[in-house]
Amino acid sequence: xxxxxxxxxxxxxxxxxxxxxxxxxxxxxxxxxxxxxxxxxxxxxxxxxxxxxxxxxxxxxxxxxxxxxxxxxxxxxxxxxxxxxxxxxxxxxxxxxxxxxxxxxxxxxxxxxxxxxxxxxxxxxxxxxxxxxxxxxxxxxxxxxxxxxxxxxxxxxxxxxxxxxxxxxxxxxxxxxxxxxxxxxxxxxxxxxxxxxxxxxxxxxxxxxxxxxxxxxxxxxxxxxxxxxxxxxxxxxxxxxxxxxxxxxxxxxxxxxxxxxxxxxxxxxxxxxxxxxxxxxxxxxxxxxxxxxxxxxxxxxxxxxxxxxxxxxxxxxxxxxxxxxxxxxxxxxxxxxxxxxxxxxxxxxxxxxxxxxxxxxxxxxxxxxxxxxxxxxxxxxxxxxxxxxxxxxxxxxxxxxxxxxxxxxxxxxxxxxxxxxxxxxxxxxxxxxxxxxxxxxxxxxxxxxxxxxxxxxxxxxxxx
Amino acid sequence: xxxxxxxxxxxxxxxxxxxxxxxxxxxxxxxxxxxxxxxxxxxxxxxxxxxxxxxxxxxxxxxxxxxxxxxxxxxxxxxxxxxxxxxxxxxxxxxxxxxxxxxxxxxxxxxxxxxxxxxxxxxxxxxxxxxxxxxxxxxxxxxxxxxxxxxxxxxxxxxxxxxxxxxxxxxxxxxxxxxxxxxxxxxxxxxxxxxxxxxxxxxxxxxxxxxxxxxxxxxxxxxxxx
Numbered sequence: 001x002x003x004x005x006x007x008x009x010x011x012x013x014x015x016x017x018x019x020x021x022x023x024x025x026x027x028x029x030x031x032x033x034x035x036x037x038x039x040x041x042x043x044x045x046x047x048x049x050x051x052x053x054x055x056x057x058x059x060x061x062x063x064x065x066x067x068x069x070x071x072x073x074x075x076x077x078x079x080x081x082x083x084x085x086x087x088x089x090x091x092x093x094x095x096x097x098x099x100x101x102x103x104x105x106x107x108x109x110x111x112x113x114x115x116x117x118x119x120x121x122x123x124x125x126x127x128x129x130x131x132x133x134x135x136x137x138x139x140x141x142x143x144x145x146x147x148x149x150x151x152x153x154x155x156x157x158x159x160x161x162x163x164x165x166x167x168x169x170x171x172x173x174x175x176x177x178x179x180x181x182x183x184x185x186x187x188x189x190x191x192x193x194x195x196x197x198x199x200x201x202x203x204x205x206x207x208x209x210x211x212x213x214x215x216x217x218x219x220x221x222x223x224x225x226x227x228x229x230x231x232x233x234x235x236x237x238x239x240x241x242x243x244x245x246x247x248x249x250x251x252x253x254x255x256x257x258x259x260x261x262x263x264x265x266x267x268x269x270x271x272x273x274x275x276x277x278x279x280x281x282x283x284x285x286x287x288x289x290x291x292x293x294x295x296x297x298x299x300x301x302x303x304x305x306x307x308x309x310x311x312x313x314x315x316x317x318x319x320x321x322x323x324x325x326x327x328x329x330x331x332x333x334x335x336x337x338x339x340x341x342x343x344x345x346x347x348x349x350x351x352x353x354x355x356x357x358x359x360x361x362x363x364x365x366x367x368x369x370x371x372x373x374x375x376x377x378x379x380x381x382x383x384x385x386x387x388x389x390x391x392x393x394x395x396x397x398x399x400x401x402x403x404x405x406x407x408x409x410x411x412x413x414x415x416x417x418x419x420x421x422x423x424x425x426x427x428x429x430x431x432x433x434x435x436x437x438x439x440x441x442x443x444x445x446x447x448x449x450x451x452x453x454x455x456x457x458x459x460x461x462x463x464x
Numbered sequence: 465x466x467x468x469x470x471x472x473x474x475x476x477x478x479x480x481x482x483x484x485x486x487x488x489x490x491x492x493x494x495x496x497x498x499x500x501x502x503x504x505x506x507x508x509x510x511x512x513x514x515x516x517x518x519x520x521x522x523x524x525x526x527x528x529x530x531x532x533x534x535x536x537x538x539x540x541x542x543x544x545x546x547x548x549x550x551x552x553x554x555x556x557x558x559x560x561x562x563x564x565x566x567x568x569x570x571x572x573x574x575x576x577x578x579x580x581x582x583x584x585x586x587x588x589x590x591x592x593x594x595x596x597x598x599x600x601x602x603x604x605x606x607x608x609x610x611x612x613x614x615x616x617x618x619x620x621x622x623x624x625x626x627x628x629x630x631x632x633x634x635x636x637x638x639x640x641x642x643x644x645x646x647x648x649x650x651x652x653x654x655x656x657x658x659x660x661x662x663x664x665x666x667x668x669x670x671x672x673x674x675x676x677x678x679x680x681x682x683x684x685x686x687x688x689x690x
Contacts, residue, residue, distance in 0.1 A: 257545050258475050260567035265481040268570050272488060296567055318654075319683055328650035358651055 018199075022192035023185050030184020031177065038173035045169055049162055054140055057157040058129060061142040064094070065153040072149045079103055079151075091158035093134075097123065098151040109134070114154060118143055122152050132156070138163055198224045202231065214239040242309065249306035253299045260299060264292050294425070301427035304359075305409070308434045319462060320357060322350045322387050323380050329361045335374040337365065344382040349462045356435045357459075360443075363428040364391040364455050371395050372452060386441075386458050394452040398445050406445065407433040432457070466492040467581055470511035472502035472528060473543065474520050478568075485570030491577065499523030503531055510538070513577050516560075517543045518551055526558045533559030537618045539580040543568060556659035561620040562646060563653075579647040580620065596629050596688055597677050599668060608668070620645060621664045624657075628678065628688040637685040661686055 016024070064086065071082040079096065083103055086094060093109040095102060097119075102111040111119065113134055121128040122143030129142040138159040145152050198221050208216045217235060218228045267288050274282050323341035330339045350357070361378075368375035372395020381388050398406060405411050410426040432455075436443045441459040448454035469491050473479040476497065483493040494511060496502035499520045506514065514532060518525035529540055542555040542563045552563050561580055564573055583606065594601040600609045606622060608615045617625065623645045628636060636644075642652035645660075661680075666672045679689050 254545050257566040258478060262475075262477040262481050264567050265478075265485050265570045269481065269485055269488070299567075325650075332649065332651070354654075355651065 019189065019192040019196055022195060023188035026188025026191065027181055027185030030187075031181040034177035034180035034184075038177045042166070042170055042173055046166055049166065050159075053157075053159065053162050054129070054131075057140050057155070058142055060092070060157075061144060061153075061155040064092075064155060065144045065146060068094075068096070068151075068153055069146050069149050072151065091161065093156040093158075095154040095156070096151050097154070098149075109156060113156065114141055114143070119154075122154070131159075134158065198228075202227075205231075209235055209238075214242060246306045246309040249302055249309070253303035253306065256299045260292070260296055264296060267292055298425035298427070301425040301431055305427055305431055305434065308431075308438070316353050317351045318354065319349045320352045320354050322348050322352075322357070322389065322459065322461075325354060325357055326361060326378060326380050326389055329358050330365070330378050333362065333365045335365070335369050337375045338377050340377065340379040342379065342381040345380045345387055348380075348382055348387045350387060350439070350459045351462050352439050352459065353435075356438065360432050360435045360457060361389065361391070363432045364457070367391075367428055367455070368393040368395070376448075376452065382461070383458075385461060387461050389457045389459070390454050392448040392452060392454045394448075394450070397447055397451060398453045403445050407443065466490055467512040467577070468492045468494060468509070469577060470494045470496065470502060470505055470514045472496045472499065472505075472514065472516040472520065472525070474498060474517065482568060482570060482573065486574060486577075489570070489574040491574070499525070499528040502528055506532060506535075506538075510536070512538070513580060514538055514540045515543060515573075515577075516540060518555055519545070526554060529555060529558040529560050533618075537616060539619055541573075541576055541580065552653070553655055553659065556656065557662075559618075559663070561618060561660075562656065575647075582647075583619075594629050596625075596632060599625075599677070601626065601629055610668070615667055617664070617667060621660060621667065624660050624664055625668070628686060632688045633690040635681045635684045635687045640685070657686075 015021075068082060068086060071077055071085070072079065079098060080103065083094060083096060083105060086105070093113075094105045095109065095111065095114065097103075097111070104110055113132070115130055115132055118128050118130045118132075118141055122145055125145050125147070127142075127144045129140065132139050132141045134156055140157045140159055141154065142157070143152060143154045201221075202218060202224075205216050205218050214235065217232045218224075221228050267285065270277075271285050271289060274285060277285065323346050327339050327341065330337050365375055365378075368391055372393035374393065375391050376394050377390075377392045379390050379392075381390075402411075407429045409430040411429075412426070432443055436457055436459070439459055441457060443455065443457045445453055445455050469486055471479060471483060471486075471493055473482075473495075474497055479495050479497070483495055486493050494505055494509060496505045499516075499522050502514075502516065503523070505511075516525045516528050516532075520528070523531075525542055529542065532538060532540060539562075540560045542552075542560040543566065544551045544555065544563055545566045546552070555563060562576055564576060592602065592604045594603060598610055599615075601607075602609060603626070606619075608617055608622065608625065624641060627641055627644045638654040638657040639650055639652070641657045642648040642654065646652060646656060648656075661678060662672075665675050665678055669675045669677055677689055679687050681687055
């Protein structure tokens with residue numbers, strides 16, 4: 001049996017497939033880029049919005065401070081009243097320090113809310129501002145000294161709103177980055193599928209070629225141009241070579257058929273006059289006849305196997321009652337053998353080529369004849385939706401180490417070093433394997449119960 | 465008188481030895497080394513059976529078969545080196561009755577010739593004229609007549625028709641036809657049956673593309689419509 005590489009099958013993988021890797025690469029790339037973009041966007045937005053907000057807060061504080069100063073300038077004004085009358089924008093707290101006393105618009109906000117450095121700078125007569133946290137929320141504190149009314153005016157602007165805006169932005173950006181990652185992965189999957197498609201096609205075609213359909217070629221492909229050309233070129237050469245080899249064997253055996261006809265018919269004719277021959281002459285004729293038969297079989301087998309190789313052997317698949325075929329074949333064989341068709345297999349129909357199935361059984365019977373002095377039993381049985389045809393013998397059996405090898409062409413087992421008087425062509429079992437394979441079946445050899453060997457052919461059964 | 469075989473074969477050695485064997489088996493043999501010679505020999509002395517090699521220089525075996533078939537209903541056996549190839553089907557379609565594959569075994573060849581020459585036994589049937597559709601099979605004269613005109617069936621085609629007519633309406637498998645008509649065993653080539661059925665239809669069917677008389681029973685065989 002030829003160990004064809006299983007091009008159509010899956011090879012063992014030690015790392016993820018190209019498709020997975022491509023998809024992951026695309027996904028990772030998309031994740032990196034989108035995350036970077038999101039982070040930069042967030043940083044820029046954060047910075048921009050914050051500085052805008054701080055500037056506006058600063059301006060508002062100055063406006064408010066001037067208003068406060070004007071209100072407080074009137075002699076009858078009380079600071080508490082002025083403070084509470086100040087129209088304050090939402091989220092703005094006002095603190096005033098006058099005569100070392102603190103006044104606040106809110107009970108929740110006191111001098112402790114302001115950082116000491118800011119307070120001391122303002123109390124020293126310098127306007128100052130600083131980002132702070134007020135009750136855990138970001139805020140912006142501004143302090144302005146108002147010497148004309150002997151007061152220090154502070155405002156705390158909450159930045160909570162800004163923060164929630166930024167939080168929303170962050171969520172949106174994160175979602176966008178995630179979407180980009182998923183999109184990138186999908187894109188990678190799609191791209192890799194496109195990328196792998198010609199490779200899948202190549203694998204499929206290679207598989208078909210391995211299966212013997214040598215006329216298969218890859219279609220032209222813009223991306224894989226040189227590969228396709230090289231592949232097709234290789235297959236063409238391979239086909240040429242195989243066909244040349246097969247043709248050579250076929251031509252050779254074909255050419256041998258005419259002389260074989262002459263020689264065979266001549267010996268038959270001589271044999272017809274054997275009574276006129278002396279004893280040694282008769283022996284010579286018998287030897288000649290036996291050798292011509294063998295030679296004829298060999299030429300037949302060689303032609304047959306070369307036709308199989310060339311793919312020229314037509315497989316005409318017709319429904320065949322397998323039990324009947326086995327019985328007829330065994331009955332026609334020169335050495336008698338018992339046939340047992342189990343009831344389960346009696347009506348089993350195989351889709352096959354009658355002549356080739358006959359050859360399978362004849363070759364197995366011949367093999368038993370040559371190596372075991374004939375088959376002891378042939379049986380047919382059903383098993384798991386298939387039919388099994390077994391040829392058993394009481395011969396020396398087959399060494400398990402040789403169980404595969406004996407189906408190779410011209411394989412001569414260790415035990416068969418000597419040539420018996422009825423040696424085969426050396427192709428019989430190889431042809432069995434080829435024919436069985438052509439029927440989607442299999443053949444194996446195993447020890448028979450009670451010694452000897454058992455060749456089992458398994459063929460798929462037609463379900464009706 | 466010994467049946468005469470015309471043996472058309474370009475390989476002189478094969479021709480010589482097979483002629484000797486056939487003569488030993490009781491046949492008279494006329495030899496021809498080419499298609500042209502063969503056709504001339506056929507004209508000169510009509511044989512009972514023609515044996516023709518398919519691969520001949522000049523007019524090849526297919527041409528010879530076609531030419532002979534146009535002129536006569538003589539049984540023809542083709543000799544081919546390719547038993548599995550399309551040669552066999554092409555030869556049968558050209559009009560051959562049977563074929564043998566090289567290396568030819570003389571005994572097998574003689575048996576084939578005898579099977580072809582065997583006449584249809586009238587058997588125990590009491591009627592000598594069997595009516596099938598619009599056909600009349602005259603069993604004693606071995607002819608088939610339609611509308612008073614004799615149809616030009618070869619002996620093998622006639623045998624196929626008779627085998628089917630024996631049990632009208634019953635299905636005959638290809639194996640059964642091979643046994644009855646060609647005397648082959650279970651492993652006879654079913655292509656013989658199919659090509660002959662095709663040729664027979666072209667002669668007995670009103671419309672051979674829509675056979676009404678010889679009906680194919682899928683997966684089983686053929687039967688004669690009743």
